[in-house]
Amino acid sequence: MVHENLLDDDWLMLSGIQHYSYCPRQFAIIHMEQIFEDNIFTIKGHHIHEKVDIEDDTVCGDGVVVASALPLWSDKLRLIGRADRVEFRNGVPYPVEFKSGYRKEKIHDALQLCAQAMCLEEMTGIPVTVGAIYYYSSRRRLEVVFDNNMREKVTEIVLKMRQLLSKGTLPAPPNDQRCVDCSLIRVCLPELAGHAERFKNLLQELYDRGTA
Ligand code: SF4
Structure with a gap:
């Protein structure tokens, strides 16, 4: 099924929620500058996703139907992406995200x-x-309850993502x-960029003093 409004250009990638909540600069580098680099953690992540990115539906027992690599969108949030796996338990969706590493509470995974x-x-x-989030190294699931605080945080992050993209820096x-x-x-060169930022602030401070 193709969503009729997906060609509009103000849609954001769902994965951006995790990137922004981890580090807004990381979000901007990936979603604004379109740069992505792998490290051992992301390579492991790709490998795990290859195992679950099978675009078919499997009927399981006990009234559970599993959909893998399911396209997702929200008109309200203007978000698009894919779920690794959605288990429809007696018709009720139960999303499952696969992550590398060991079972550990990470807010950015939960927000995504x-x-x-x-x-x-x-x-x-x-x-x-x-x-639930399935952590591949420990082969264990961590169940996540989507309370109001978490939902508000997602909405707030989507707003901040848009603000950052429109600011363009x-x-x-x-x-x-x-x-x-x-x-x-x-x-990213965080140390160098940090010095440059401090230098810029110092120059601004000197300029402000000179014009006061
Ligand atoms: S290296 Fe850069 S993008 Fe990555 S977490 Fe640090 S500041 Fe953010």
């Missing part, structure tokens, strides 16, 4: 899953209150622990 649930609710008209790097595991560290 929540955005999928919000899309599914809009597409099916059925409330989607819970889903890269945010300053946080230059913290997040950068250590980030596949974009070689293109």
